[in-house]
Amino acid sequence: MLKPIIAGRDVAVAANAERTPSVRWALAxxxxxxxxxxxxxxIANVGLPTLAQAFNASFQDVQWVVLAYLLAITTLIVSVGRLGDIAGRRRLLLAGIFLFTVASALSGAAPTLWLLIAARAAQGLGAAVMMALAMALVGETVSKARTGSAMGLLGTMSAIGTALGPSLGGFLIAGLGWRAIFLVNVPLGILAFLLAYRHLPVDIRGPKTDRAGFDTMGTLLLALTLAAYALAMTIGRGSFGPLNMALLSASVFGTGLFVFAESRAASPLIRLAMFRDPVLSASLAMNVLVSxxxxxxxxxxxxxxxxxLGLDPxxxxxxxSIGPIISALSGVPAGRxxxxxxxxxxxxxxxxxxxAGSIALSVLPAISGVAGYIAAxxxxxxxxxxFQAANNTAVMMDVHPGQRGVISGMLSLSRNLGLVTGASVMGAVFALASATIDITAAHPEAVAAGMRITFAVAAVLIGVALAIAVGGRALAARPSLPGDA
Structure with a gap:
């Protein structure tokens, strides 16, 4: 029964390939x-100090320029693939690029910080669609023989974007002001939209019975839970009061509701049975801590x-940009x-x-300044x-082919949860350790103390991840006993 369907789809993909004038432009x-x-x-991270001064805002407030973007991506990254199956991947990607481009223009024109944060949330929604569906569309754009190379190209472009952001953002802020770090996306977004519209293969219409439902309730609960969690970690300007505790309690309650909803959903956003696998659970936990x-x-x-250190933007x-550049250069050797x-x-x-790097960040910059920071x-x-190459390989190498997409989505979600935690919790640790309400007016010694304590905490977190890894390896090496189930 499956063979005619698969054959039909293969013919349709081939027909689309013939109608696509240039696979190269589609990949572009x-x-x-x-x-x-x-x-x-x-690109927004390097602009946080400038934004804090431009809007006369606290460190906790400007954090939401980053958090809003990350939250939007995190809440949508798992479900956007399913939505693409329902609405059509090409159509949804075009909508995502359009939303990202318009939101970039609105970010650059925002007259207040909170309008900027709202525009960044919309930009994050577009980015989630772009990140998820770019990967999904590779299989419809290139032949199987070239899929690996295409995936490698997308990974390289992601690393280039991460590496380019800090340096490009710094130069744009110094030369044109903070609005330029958002407006630079507009012409590039228009180009991406035109290329996708012209060269991507048309959506293949399959039977509606083959399409999984969209978990609206799960997506909404996840969004509200993450928002409550991030708010609990950022409001209060460095203090943790009753409102913070109420929001943290709401996030815990939301987690319980999310688990209950997923256990009852016909097409859950996250299949809870996955967490019975100790290897997967350990890998996801480590991924959160490292991110x-x-x-x-x-x-x-x-x-x-x-x-x-008194450096200009x-x-x-x-x-x-040094860290992301090293990351881009070390990715392939790490995999080998x-x-x-x-x-x-x-x-x-x-x-x-x-x-070792976290301990070095806590110690070396105070001794050697910029050189110590770079060395760490x-x-x-x-x-x-x-870690990323090894952890992803450990999870994916024994996964059933029919579950690879789901497990890959879980790895992406755990990474984004870690990014949200880093921006909120570690930001809160930094503000508390600096012992100041307004980080933009803090004394250099206070900021240096905040840096030392923040990355001492970071070293402890990775120590926990290391204990999980060592414990998992010891458990895997333990010989089976007669009573083991």
Missing amino acids: SLSLSMLLSSLGTS TVVMATLVVGPFYLSRA ALVGIVM VVDRLGAPFMVIVGLTAIV IAVLTPGYQL
Whole structure:
């Protein structure tokens, strides 16, 4: 019964390929979509100190320029693939690019901070569509023989966007002001839309009975729970009062409702049975912890470099781009090392490097300034790439082909949960450790103290992840006993 359906789809894909004038231009549109979505994540971080001054806002307030974008991506990244199946992937990608472009223009024109945050949330919704569907459309755009190369190209463009953000943002702020870091996306977004509209294959209409339903309730509960969690960590200007506790309680209650809703949903956003797998659960937990620390470098770093070390925005951007550049260069070698030495062992090696880098970030900048900061990042970043390659390989290598998309979505969700935690919780730790209400007016020594304490906490978090990895490896190596089930 499946063979005629598969054959029909193959014919339809081939027909689409013939109607597509240039696969190269189609890939260019998908690559540009990935570049823009990752650029939107990294370019705003370097502008946080400038935005705090421009809007006379606190550090906790301007954090939401980053958080709004991340929250929108996190809440939609798992379900957007299913929505693409219902509405058509090409059609939904075009809508996502359009929304991202319009929201970028609105961000650049925003007269108040809260309008900027609202526009950034809309931009994040567009970015979630672009990130998820660019990957999904590769299979409809290129032949199976070229799928790996196409995926590698998209990964490279994502790394380039992350690396380009801090340096480009720094130069744009220094030369044209903060609005330019958002307006730069507009011409690129228009180009991506035109390329996608002209060269991507048309959507294939399948039987409606084959289409899974969209978990609206699960998506809404996840969004509200994450928003309550992030609010609990950011409002209060460094203090944790009754409102913070109420919001944190609401996020815990929301988590319970989400779990209940997913257990009853016909097509759940997240299948709870996945968490019975100890390897997957451990990998997701480690992914959250590691992404938390990586995001802390992007949020706390600009304030330390500008306030404690006195660097101008252009220099802050250059220094902040070093980590993503190292990440882009070390990605392929890290994958080769994992293939050669094994994923479980290299997870431990990668986490060890991240612990060392976090300790170095807590100590070296106070001793050697910018050189110490760069040296610490040069240790932490390759460790992060090694962990990502090993952790993803450990999870995906034994997954049934029919579940790869779902598990991949879970890895993306856990990473984004970590990014939200890094921007909110680690930002709160930094504000508390700096012992000041207004971080933009904080004394350099206070900011330096905040930096030291924040990355000491980061080292502890990665220590927990390392304990999980070592415990999992020991459990896997333990010989089976007669009484084991």
